[in-house]
Amino acid sequence: MTSLRSDAFVLSRSALTESSWIVCLLTRREGKMRAVAKGARRTKSPFRGALEPLNRVRVEISLREGRDLGTLMSADLEESALDLFGRWPAAGILLAVVEVLDRGLAEHSTEEETYRLVGAVLDSMRSGVSPALAWLYFASWFLRLHGVLGRPGRCAHCGAAKETGHFDAGAGGWICRECARSRLEQGIDVSSATREALGDVFRLSLPGLAARSPGPEALKGLKAVVYLALVSYLGRPLASGDHVSG
Numbered sequence: 001m002t003s004l005r006s007d008a009f010v011l012s013r014s015a016l017t018e019s020s021w022i023v024c025l026l027t028r029r030e031g032k033m034r035a036v037a038k039g040a041r042r043t044k045s046p047f048r049g050a051l052e053p054l055n056r057v058r059v060e061i062s063l064r065e066g067r068d069l070g071t072l073m074s075a076d077l078e079e080s081a082l083d084l085f086g087r088w089p090a091a092g093i094l095l096a097v098v099e100v101l102d103r104g105l106a107e108h109s110t111e112e113e114t115y116r117l118v119g120a121v122l123d124s125m126r127s128g129v130s131p132a133l134a135w136l137y138f139a140s141w142f143l144r145l146h147g148v149l150g151r152p153g154r155c156a157h158c159g160a161a162k163e164t165g166h167f168d169a170g171a172g173g174w175i176c177r178e179c180a181r182s183r184l185e186q187g188i189d190v191s192s193a194t195r196e197a198l199g200d201v202f203r204l205s206l207p208g209l210a211a212r213s214p215g216p217e218a219l220k221g222l223k224a225v226v227y228l229a230l231v232s233y234l235g236r237p238l239a240s241g242d243h244v245s246g
C-alpha cells in the first residue's frame with residue numbers, strides 16, 4: 001500500500017454506492033486518477049463541498065499494488081470553482097474543459113503541463129479574460145501538448161515545407177493546397193489571420209493574448225480548427241459542444 005499526496009483538480013464523479021462516489025481527478029503528480037471517496041454522499045461527510053468540478057484540492061490517495069482505483073483519504077479545498085460555474089457562458093466553457101480532460105487523458109500518465117494549463121485558464125477567467133478566448137487557448141494547448149495541433153508550416157501529408165492553409169485531422173493536421181485537393185473535401189481551409197492567431201496562442205500567455213485581442217474572423221476560424229481537431233482526437237463529438245462548436 002502506498003499513498004500519494006498531490007494537488008489536484010476535481011474532474012467528475014459518479015455514484016458507487018448510496019454513500020460513496022468514484023471521483024476522477026487530474027493530479028499534479030500522477031495525472032488523471034480515479035479514487036473511491038467513501039461516505040462522500042452523506043450530509044456530514046468531511047468531503048462535503050470539496051469534490052465539485054474544477055475545484056482545486058489537496059488530496060491524499062491510498063493505492064494498492066496492481067489496482068488502478070485508489071481510495072481518497074482526504075481532500076482539502078484550496079480553491080473553489082463555484083464562482084466561475086455561477087456565470088454564463090463561463091460555465092458552459094468549463095463543462096467542455098472538464099469533458100476534454102475526462103475523456104482525453106489516459107490514467108496514471110503524468111500531465112504536469114496540462115495541470116498548469118487548467119490553472120492558468122481558470123485564473124485568467126477569474127481576472128476577466130473572455131470565456132470564448134479561454135476556451136480557444138485551452139483547447140489549442142491541450143491539442144498541442146497531446147501531439148495533435150502543431151504550428152502550421154510543413155505539410156503533414158506530403159512533408160513539403162510550403163504554405164499549409166488547410167487543416168485536415170485525418171491527414172495528420174496542416175496540409176498544403178495540393179494535398180488538400182487530393183483529399184476531396186476533407187477538413188477546412190484556414191485563413192492566414194486564423195493561422196496567425198494560433199501562432200499568438202502558442203507564443204503568448206492567455207492575458208497577453210487577450211490584450212492583443214485577435215479579430216472575430218480569426219477567432220471563428222480557430223474555433224472551427226480546434227473543434228475538428230478535438231473531435232478527431234476524442235473519437236466523437238463533444239457532448240458539451242453547443243458552447244464551443246465552430
Ligand SMILES: [Zn+2]
Pocket residue numbers: 155156157158159160175176177178179180
Ligand atoms: Zn502536401
